[in-house]
Amino acid sequence: METMETIITIKPVVAVLIASFASLLIMATPKKPNLRETWSVLGAVATFLTVLSMTPLILAGKALEYTPFVILPGISLKFRVDALGLLFGTIASFLWILVTFYNIGYMRSLKEHAQTRYYFCFAVAIVGAVGVAFSGNLFTLYFFYEVITIFTYPLVAHHQDEEAYEGARKYMVYLTGTAKSFFLPAIVMTYILAGTLDFAPSGILEGIFPATANPLLVKITYVLYLAGFAKAAMMPFHNWLPSAMVAPTPVSALLHAVAVVKAGVFCTSRVMLSVFGVKLLNDLNLGIPTAYVASFTILTASIIALTKDDLKARLAYSTVSQLSYVILGVALLTPSGVTGGLIHIANHAFSKITLFMCAGSIYVALHTKKISEMGGIAKQMPFTIAAFSIAALSMIGVPLVCGFVTKWYLAIGVIQAHKNIFILVLLASTILNTGYFFPVILKTIFGKPREGDPGAHHHGIHEAPAFMVIPLFLTAIASILMGLYPDYFMNIVKSVDPSYLLNTLKAVFTS
């Protein structure tokens, strides 16, 4: 395929700079909470609009690029927006707007301490997420990946008690440890083998490794990458995610359901598609083993989720499981598989953020995280529980809600790959999803409050503030809209490599 038309423009940098600037303004106005939150909102909206303004060009098959700094030959700080990056950039910047409102409701309701630090780190984490999305090479990707890790640490440890420190320490050890132990050597190996760290300029079939590269070293490099992106929470590097649930719920919602973990799966997909390329992964037979590891994660994490009574812990394991759908889809290396995996980045983002925001809104109203103590709260909190149910149905993959779109494409992708065992994985995981989501829905709607529960006397319990309920309701509605009308994100996904991904019905690689 011919090289995509590349436009040199500073726009990708602008998106990152706006968010950075917003974070500085937040830090500069600690004494004026209303002004400070205004910066968050304005920063989020402006970042999203910048991302939005790039969309038509990307859909027209162009890529936007800007290189502010060259570090060494073949290594630079390079921003590049293509369809894959746009997908993640749109999601991260759009959801930042909603979560900012939710943050205001949550943090003020609970009268949390150190709010300036909180909003500042939140904004920088988004800088990192948008930066990861718009990275044009592995160095830039690594830079923003580490920015996310460092600046989400204060968010995870926000409560500054023993439990928070313990969770945050694990978070740091897993994320920085794997990035330094595996990701960094993988980058070094890539540079030595390929002579550049830039992503392949066109399509997803061809990677950047020359045909002469030693296959064994390429394979080792691939494994190093997979292990290096612990943010993708693939087993055995998933344990940080449940521990990170000590963070305030909005952090869990945006960061540990969307920005951080999606940065992980995004990086994995990016490396698989733009560094190695579908052809090379096929030739070296790396796709299917990856799909097995992802399947193992999907099933095991779902089973663990069944056992959790803490709502956030259950959602955390659900996240671990759902993230591996993305990797499973991409690893199938078939047009529909890749489509299904990538579209799940969007679908999972909207539905899972809804679920976490609901968990936070229940916590603000009830001060409990335990599912067993949530009996019958649907009467008092109808909007929250409605939104929760919609999002849960989406995660299960019921038609008309967006999770279905994912499973549809994944199933076709499996058939294209002629590896029907993965159909069983999809089926089993759907049953497991139902198994851990339905009890929550049933409990909150039909359950009775138990005597002795903290929230036993449901008098005076009412919906969380509108600041919280409106965002979570909007994301729930978005989950439905994306199920009925998946075109917006689907068009972006197809633009990743139209000549390949539009071939959905034809199996390109048959074994």
Add this chain to the structure above:
Amino acid sequence: MDFLIPNQLNYPILSVLIFAPLAGAAVLFLIRNETVARIWTLLVSLAVFALSLPLYFNFDPSTPKYQFGEHSSWIPAFHINYTLGIDGISLLLVLLSTLLFPICVLGSWKYISKRVKEFHFCLLLMESACVGIFSSLDFVLFYIFWEAMLIPMYLLIAVWGGPEKVYASIKFFIYTMAGSVFLLVAMIALYLKTGTFCIPELMTKAYPFAFQFWVFLAFGIAFAIKVPMAPFHTWLPAAHVEAPTAGSVLLASILLKMGTYGFVRFCLPITPNASIYFAPYMLIISIISIVYGGYVALGQSDMKKLIAYSSVAHMGFVTLGTFFFNKNGLEGAILQMINHGITTGALFLCVGIVYERSHSRLIKDNSGIAKIMPIYIGFFGFFCLSSMAFPGTNSFVGELLVLLGAFADYKLIGALSIPGVVLAAAYMLHLLQRIAWGGKASSHFSDLELREIIYLAPLAVFVLWIGFSPGPFLDVMHVSVNHLLEQLHTAGAVALVK
């Protein structure tokens, strides 16, 4: 003298850089007021820094020859000359030295309250020796500066040091003197063999392997003590902990570089065959230093000790890069010398800042200060990130180059150094976490004053500058490094063991 390009400027710039601080030090005798002495030293060191800048702007990066050369006969009977000149390897080290002295004066403004004049006298003496070391091309001249450096450093620790200063200063002195003796032996051996003390001439001669073997060993011990490489490192934590802030900064940023500079300047070109022979051992010792230094740093409760052990690890990366004998490795090593000078210097300054407030270097006495000192934590966190080689900072570029050198030719060694990289993140973030949040800070902390911001800011600028755009720093060394590697490989003649 074809290795030397005579100085083209209308004044002998290197001699000026060496003698201006000495003249400034002499004037200190005439000053009675302590504040005036401080201001005078600051002005002298700033002037020296300003005077050193033409070195960079007039440097010709297209030649491996020594530039700004000065040559005059000194003791003809022993063929000892006064020869000065710098190439792409020493240029940045000279500039680093001149940059750090004004910063040290500012950093000692409140810290030093007794014998103020003498303190600044020592600083200026040291500045003169530092520039001398990195620009001498005559072995005897080099040796004189090398030894001259020890005396003011000894005094800094022994007079202005902490409670254990006697122990620390004597340990420092004994270790480094022991190293110097080996250097002296090597120098005399080379002189007897060749009849010259001229370093560039010594590089062009071919020596039998057995001779190289012993000369390398003598050099190696002298320099390994300075670097310091495990197991010769034990003087370093003691000296760092007891030294005043400026002493720690100079010790870490410049004195340690004398060792690694020695390896690059003497061992590689003069004893190429022995360097190749000893390379595997040097690599292994470097790895041990990296991992051991990092591991021990993890367990420290004293901020200065932690940073001292981190220096052992970071300097391990420098020796590691040096002994790969490839371009990326060697350039990474040289850049890492500069990076370590900037970052570790800044970290010691940061420790000095909290010490001035709490009079303790212990982490537990300085923890939980993020709320009271947000600007300080901003700087400290920034330099911690630089020290753990966060991408976008100077150390990342240096470390990346060393790793590129490693994985290109010695994948196993590269893989073995990775635990050191991980440990760096662990001990630095652990330190930062405890200092920022670890407990409840007492009330005598106050945030940075303007003077402190002024001396930390330039270092922060260099961290980002080298981190994002290392071109201006690497470009000056390309030709010299290539020339050195050519010298090594042709003289070595033996194919490198891959």
